[in-house]
Amino acid sequence: xxxxxxxxxxxxxIEASDVLCQRQKVPDSMLELCRAQGIRTxxxxxxxxxxxxxGLSPPPTTAFQNGRPSTPxxxxxxx
Numbered sequence: 001x002x003x004x005x006x007x008x009x010x011x012x013x014i015e016a017s018d019v020l021c022q023r024q025k026v027p028d029s030m031l032e033l034c035r036a037q038g039i040r041t042x043x044x045x046x047x048x049x050x051x052x053x054x055g056l057s058p059p060p061t062t063a064f065q066n067g068r069p070s071t072p073x074x075x076x077x078x079x
Contacts, residue, residue, distance in 0.1 A: 017044070 004010065014020060031041050040047030046056035 034041050046053045
């Protein structure tokens with residue numbers, strides 16, 4: 001699992017996201033940081049509702065040398 005964190009592939013599963021939204025408030029300062037970077041603050045993974053994943057950023061790419069992961073190549077985002 002450590003290799004995944006080191007390569008930027010950490011993941012959090014959220015169950016009952018509707019309940020989470022009712023119980024947790026994201027501070028306005030955090031929302032402003034997201035907006036300043038062009039990161040959507042509403043919707044799910046792609047900023048949409050339901051199962052619409054249109055516009056989802058691609059996963060990071062991983063390069064291998066001699067069977068071992070090397071430095072990941074940054075993936076540009078289109079937001």
